[in-house]
Amino acid sequence: MTESSPLQTTIRKTILEPCGIPFDCSSGACKHDEDRNGSLPLVTVTWAQTLDGRVSGPNGNMIAISGPEAFIMTHMLRATHDGILVGVGTVKNDNPRLTVRIADLVVDRGELVLSDLVAANHPQPIVLDPRLALPETCHLVTNQTCRRPWIVFDPKAANVSAAAVAEKAKRLVTAGCKLIPVANARHDLHGVLRALRTQGGMRSIMVEGGRAVLESFLTAQPPVANAVIITVAPRFVGGGVHLSPSIDWTRTAQSGGRVAWSSLGDDAIMVWRRGQ
Ligand SMILES: NC(=O)C1=CN([C@@H]2O[C@H](COP(=O)(O)OP(=O)(O)OC[C@H]3O[C@@H](n4cnc5c(N)ncnc54)[C@H](OP(=O)(O)O)[C@@H]3O)[C@@H](O)[C@H]2O)C=CC1
Numbered sequence: 001m002t003e004s005s006p007l008q009t010t011i012r013k014t015i016l017e018p019c020g021i022p023f024d025c026s027s028g029a030c031k032h033d034e035d036r037n038g039s040l041p042l043v044t045v046t047w048a049q050t051l052d053g054r055v056s057g058p059n060g061n062m063i064a065i066s067g068p069e070a071f072i073m074t075h076m077l078r079a080t081h082d083g084i085l086v087g088v089g090t091v092k093n094d095n096p097r098l099t100v101r102i103a104d105l106v107v108d109r110g111e112l113v114l115s116d117l118v119a120a121n122h123p124q125p126i127v128l129d130p131r132l133a134l135p136e137t138c139h140l141v142t143n144q145t146c147r148r149p150w151i152v153f154d155p156k157a158a159n160v161s162a163a164a165v166a167e168k169a170k171r172l173v174t175a176g177c178k179l180i181p182v183a184n185a186r187h188d189l190h191g192v193l194r195a196l197r198t199q200g201g202m203r204s205i206m207v208e209g210g211r212a213v214l215e216s217f218l219t220a221q222p223p224v225a226n227a228v229i230i231t232v233a234p235r236f237v238g239g240g241v242h243l244s245p246s247i248d249w250t251r252t253a254q255s256g257g258r259v260a261w262s263s264l265g266d267d268a269i270m271v272w273r274r275g276q
């Protein structure tokens with residue numbers, strides 16, 4: 001991916017730049033490189049949902065919600081953030097790889113083309129897992145194409161002094177995972193973000209799911225999200241996991257943020273950026 005295609009340019013101009021996210025893969029340095037000297041990383045919260053507010057299909061099964069163009073946007077977002085954060089529920093349910101895989105869409109054939117060129121830009125996977133329940137067989141721990149995750153856990157909740165958990169922690173570290181202890185990790189998102197900044201050097205984090213973690217990041221007080229990007233696909237699924245935090249974006253916008261809508265393929269994209 002040395003030059004931006006028209007689609008990438010559209011995504012950059014209508015979605016990434018309005019959120020303050022630079023995207024320049026020609027330099028090989030895609031990451032959000034602004035170092036604000038802040039104590040917290042920049043946080044972009046993003047997901048894909050249906051018209052009935054579902055983020056997965058019946059029984060919680062992962063389904064393709066984003067169309068190809070929005071899918072590329074998600075992978076451009078992955079390429080532009082230092083870290084990609086999910087809850088342990090998403091790892092258990094979806095077994096995601098959290099890599100950057102998309103180069104571009106061959107528009108006339110509607111095909112997604114995979115690229116190895118951006119592999120170096122895989123974000124660092126981060127799993128919020130207070131009780132150290134991560135399945136050791138998941139892609140993030142075993143798949144050669146995945147970066148080994150950083151696991152944010154709560155030493156008290158996980159009871160790391162218990163022999164079984166201590167053994168598991170050892171095996172995860174041997175497999176290449178990094179364990180980041182944070183007291184009260186389940187409820188103290190500021191503490192989690194501070195630890196990721198100070199212990200891991202994270203300057204930017206994309207929060208990708210799942211339902212519980214998204215709702216926590218969206219409703220945290222004081223706020224932690226710098227930008228929110230939602231893909232809304234033109235379909236109902238009639239079942240599945242429902243994302244429904246109590247947020248009024250118009251009121252949030254009035255209190256200093258900005259909302260903008262654009263479209264990518266058949267999908268609507270809502271972008272909110274926190275007021276400066
Ligand atoms: N459409 C989309 O864009 C996406 C959809 N999904 C879907 O979301 C669903 C999974 O969602 P869900 O089951 O809620 O799982 P999550 O990925 O949100 O993980 C929830 C778990 O994370 C741990 N956790 C740690 N910190 C927090 C926090 N601050 N707030 C909330 N949880 C925290 C908790 O573990 P503990 O209980 O041990 O404390 C909790 O049980 C799946 O169906 C998946 O397909 C997922 C990602 C994206």
Ligand SMILES: Nc1nc(O)c(N)c(N[C@@H]2O[C@H](COP(=O)(O)O)[C@@H](O)[C@H]2O)n1
Pocket residue numbers: 047048062063064065066071074086090094095096097098099208209231
């Ligand atoms: N943006 C988006 N659109 C969809 O339609 C989706 N189903 C998802 N799911 C997220 O992607 C994860 C899978 O990642 P890998 O492809 O394995 O790298 C999944 O866990 C969800 O977080 N996202």
